[in-house]
Amino acid sequence: MSRTPTTLDLPALVTDPATRIVVCCGSGGVGKTTTAAALAVHAAEAGRSVVVLTIDPARRLAQSLGVGELDNTPRTVPGVGAGGGRLDAMMLDMKRTFDDVVHAHADPQRAAQIIANPFYQSVSSSFAGTQEYMAMEKLGQLRAEADRTGRWDLIVVDTPPSRSALDFLDAPKRLGSFLDGRFVRLLAAPAKVGGRASVKALAGGVAVATKVLDKLLGAQLLRDVQTFVAALDTMFGGFRERADATYALLSEPGTAFLVVAAPERDALREARYFVERLAHDQMPLAGLVLNRVAQPGPIGVDRALGAALQLTDGEESGAAERAAAAALRLQASVGALAARHRAALRGFAAAHPGVPVAVVAAAPTDVHDLEGLRQILR
Amino acid sequence: MTPSPDRVRLHVVTGKGGSGKTTVATALAMALARDGRTVLLVEVEERQGLAQTLDTPPLGPVERRVADGPGGAALWALSVEARASLLEYLQQFYRLGRAGSVLEKVGAIDFATTIAPGVRDVLLIGKVFEATRRTSGRPHPKGTPEHYDAIVLDAPPTGRITRFLSVNEQVADLAKAGPIHSQAGAITTLLHSDQTRVHVVTLLEEMPVQETVDAVAELREAGLPVGAVVVNQARAALLDEPDEVALLALADGTIDVPAVADAVGSVGIDDPQRVAGSLLDTARGYRDRLDLEAAQYDLLEQLGLPLVLLPLLPDGIDGGALAELADLLAEELDPEPDEDAGQLDLPENGLAR
Ligand SMILES: Nc1ncnc2c1ncn2[C@@H]1O[C@H](COP(=O)(O)OP(=O)(O)OP(=O)(O)O)[C@@H](O)[C@H]1O
Ligand SMILES: Nc1ncnc2c1ncn2[C@@H]1O[C@H](COP(=O)(O)OP(=O)(O)OP(=O)(O)O)[C@@H](O)[C@H]1O
Ligand SMILES: [Mg+2]
Ligand SMILES: [Mg+2]
Numbered sequence A: 001m002s003r004t005p006t007t008l009d010l011p012a013l014v015t016d017p018a019t020r021i022v023v024c025c026g027s028g029g030v031g032k033t034t035t036a037a038a039l040a041v042h043a044a045e046a047g048r049s050v051v052v053l054t055i056d057p058a059r060r061l062a063q064s065l066g067v068g069e070l071d072n073t074p075r076t077v078p079g080v081g082a083g084g085g086r087l088d089a090m091m092l093d094m095k096r097t098f099d100d101v102v103h104a105h106a107d108p109q110r111a112a113q114i115i116a117n118p119f120y121q122s123v124s125s126s127f128a129g130t131q132e133y134m135a136m137e138k139l140g141q142l143r144a145e146a147d148r149t150g151r152w153d154l155i156v157v158d159t160p161p162s163r164s165a166l167d168f169l170d171a172p173k174r175l176g177s178f179l180d181g182r183f184v185r186l187l188a189a190p191a192k193v194g195g196r197a198s199v200k201a202l203a204g205g206v207a208v209a210t211k212v213l214d215k216l217l218g219a220q221l222l223r224d225v226q227t228f229v230a231a232l233d234t235m236f237g238g239f240r241e242r243a244d245a246t247y248a249l250l251s252e253p254g255t256a257f258l259v260v261a262a263p264e265r266d267a268l269r270e271a272r273y274f275v276e277r278l279a280h281d282q283m284p285l286a287g288l289v290l291n292r293v294a295q296p297g298p299i300g301v302d303r304a305l306g307a308a309l310q311l312t313d314g315e316e317s318g319a320a321e322r323a324a325a326a327a328l329r330l331q332a333s334v335g336a337l338a339a340r341h342r343a344a345l346r347g348f349a350a351a352h353p354g355v356p357v358a359v360v361a362a363a364p365t366d367v368h369d370l371e372g373l374r375q376i377l378r
Numbered sequence B: 001m002t003p004s005p006d007r008v009r010l011h012v013v014t015g016k017g018g019s020g021k022t023t024v025a026t027a028l029a030m031a032l033a034r035d036g037r038t039v040l041l042v043e044v045e046e047r048q049g050l051a052q053t054l055d056t057p058p059l060g061p062v063e064r065r066v067a068d069g070p071g072g073a074a075l076w077a078l079s080v081e082a083r084a085s086l087l088e089y090l091q092q093f094y095r096l097g098r099a100g101s102v103l104e105k106v107g108a109i110d111f112a113t114t115i116a117p118g119v120r121d122v123l124l125i126g127k128v129f130e131a132t133r134r135t136s137g138r139p140h141p142k143g144t145p146e147h148y149d150a151i152v153l154d155a156p157p158t159g160r161i162t163r164f165l166s167v168n169e170q171v172a173d174l175a176k177a178g179p180i181h182s183q184a185g186a187i188t189t190l191l192h193s194d195q196t197r198v199h200v201v202t203l204l205e206e207m208p209v210q211e212t213v214d215a216v217a218e219l220r221e222a223g224l225p226v227g228a229v230v231v232n233q234a235r236a237a238l239l240d241e242p243d244e245v246a247l248l249a250l251a252d253g254t255i256d257v258p259a260v261a262d263a264v265g266s267v268g269i270d271d272p273q274r275v276a277g278s279l280l281d282t283a284r285g286y287r288d289r290l291d292l293e294a295a296q297y298d299l300l301e302q303l304g305l306p307l308v309l310l311p312l313l314p315d316g317i318d319g320g321a322l323a324e325l326a327d328l329l330a331e332e333l334d335p336e337p338d339e340d341a342g343q344l345d346l347p348e349n350g351l352a353r
Helices: A010-015 A032-045 A059-064 A094-105 A108-116 A118-126 A130-149 A167-179 A182-192 A197-217 A219-235 A239-251 A265-280 A301-311 A319-351 A370-376 B021-032 B049-054 B082-094 B099-105 B108-114 B117-133 B158-165 B167-172 B179-191 B206-221 B241-251 B257-266 B272-301 B319-333
Strands: A021-025 A049-054 A086-091 A154-158 A255-261 A285-293 A357-361 B010-015 B038-043 B064-068 B074-079 B150-154 B196-202 B226-234 B307-311
Touching: A010 A032, A021 A032, A021 A239, A032 A049, A032 A059, A032 A086, A032 A154, A032 A255, A032 A285, A032 A370, A049 A130, A094 A108, A094 A118, A094 A130, A108 A118, A108 A219, A118 A130, A118 A219, A130 A154, A130 A167, A130 A239, A182 A197, A182 A219, A182 B108, A197 A219, A197 B082, A197 B099, A197 B108, A197 B179, A239 A255, A255 A265, A265 A285, A265 A319, A285 A319, A301 A319, A301 B257, A319 A357, A319 B241, A319 B257, A319 B272, B010 B021, B010 B158, B010 B206, B010 B226, B021 B038, B021 B049, B021 B074, B021 B150, B021 B196, B021 B226, B021 B319, B038 B049, B038 B117, B049 B074, B082 B108, B082 B117, B099 B108, B108 B117, B117 B150, B117 B158, B117 B167, B117 B179, B158 B167, B158 B196, B158 B206, B167 B179, B196 B206, B206 B226, B206 B272, B226 B272, B241 B272, B257 B272, B272 B307, B307 B319
Parallel strands: A021 A154, A021 A255, A049 A086, A049 A154, A255 A285, A285 A357, B010 B150, B010 B196, B038 B074, B038 B150, B196 B226, B226 B307
Antiparallel strands: B064 B074
């Protein structure tokens, strides 16, 4: 049984016109944003019209993409597009995205009312999962714009870091089910549906619950929630529907999920979780991006160490000999690291033989400019 | 050995996602659980990160003894759950035995724990707060210690930490009255006191360092006591000093590539030109990396906080690795008073006190 995984050809993936959406997911700090940006640059330079949605990019990367100012709108990246393509980049502003959703669906007066509601402010700026949810909302918006205007034929999305869960898959549902939650419905019910039988049956329990929560949290909070949900309810076809639409978009065949991972054993264990979860949800997984993999030098570890020893053996070894020996020793330790990375990859491949893998070499320093991004896919 | 009472009781460990918060929090708890001391390790994100790191079955909302230390020391651990804390609250304030299940039935418990992050955070930190307040003789969950010498919190990441710890401001706009509101006040007093330290874990890379600098500024702004910056996964020097000097000479062009090609050719390596070229690339990469790390280290030093370095352990984190990190942290906590102590001496608000 071969333990060598199939190769995932990233340039081919993003230049294939059938690929419409690429989603980069993975644990914190593995290189999701960098990978998303590099793929977007590559596709644009191959002639596609691309938009990349980044989440909290490193400051210098944001600056090189021209999105140093957070304004939630795609801006064309200067210096990309010699090949007839174009790259637009944006950085997600979750609060603003939420506000936009409200504005798009309510008349100005009502929108202002909702946006001023303290409960709304809390949810839109910090509900666990709001960032994930708004990333998916934004993806839906970008896709709608792409379909309407033909401005983009490829959308590359970055996701917030998540380890033990695919939060961006779950968050819309979580927020949706919260707002569609039974208690919220019941709270909002008196204002709308009046006396439906099913509601009446629970009314006693709700009255008790409301009293207790009022005491516990202060009466104002429940009132804020009530007005918030009532206001929201009249204008949305329910959060759940929006969440479902995004979810459907993600499972389309034109979508390609990439799980980005660091080449360490523990990190790959997490990557396996992502792979399994995507499979479980029948999301189109394109493969694993193994990022920052150490590259062995041109000669083997033992040979390099032996040569280094020989070079510094003689008393009268000169500066060039000493430098060569030092560089060989360094290559040997990187070579040992590279062997460990390969072993970690074999472990992954044994567990998931069907998942293609792209190996991305570790650059010596951080990647924060266009040239660095171009290097990544070489 | 009696633990000195004026030590920090609550260590909050934050950091960029994936930097090693859970690992460092666990190692720190192990380091504190020495000399007969009893320590509690807490997580609040219901991700079972501690159980994984400690290689122990999943933790629940009631603390469990997970390790024993020297001299009768004990490490307890717990995964705080907002729902369990809320039910505990209701029980405590309203003696809501059965009414609790009514609340559950109409979905009010789910509602209250997810409704507003502020409320959730109060419920989560409330449990930590309770543990810091435990003293002998006061009521505490059956079968658990009646006193903790120290509590270590595996906290949310840097991006969320200040908000998480600013429970007062968070609930002020939402829960305007009631026990949640007053609890938030008591918690705030503890968090701003001398008994608390917030430690930030980082890597020696651009983004984590930037996040650390931002987080420290935010924490200070909010009046929260910052402890140490833990530089985790620090790469051991790959070369000794003479080697490094020689390598940098190659990187800077002081030594030219043809001379290096001659040298490698002289020990019988094939295609010396190509190998010499790759050695030059290696040397330059190393120099760039050193420069980057030095620049990041400078930025951290400018924070004026104690810096604690923990090495990248090549085989990942298991029991032995945790013990190794705990030993290093213990050294920082209790610097030996010998000639070399100058190096280990921590400023006032370091890890220790
Ligand atoms: N192949 C690479 N070689 C060298 N450095 C890299 C590589 N890929 C990413 N990096 C660096 O690693 C750091 C983290 O990368 P990045 O921001 O893309 O990760 P992320 O997964 O988006 O992180 P987060 O979870 O915080 O969003 C950055 O400083 C980036 O420059
Ligand atoms: N000093 C170290 N040497 C080697 N590996 C380490 C070290 N510290 C942490 N790790 C590894 O790095 C990974 C991340 O560590 P950990 O889970 O502690 O980070 P975290 O900050 O808690 O992550 P999260 O943000 O997901 O909660 C783990 O796989 C851990 O085993
Ligand atoms: Mg990112
Ligand atoms: Mg963790």
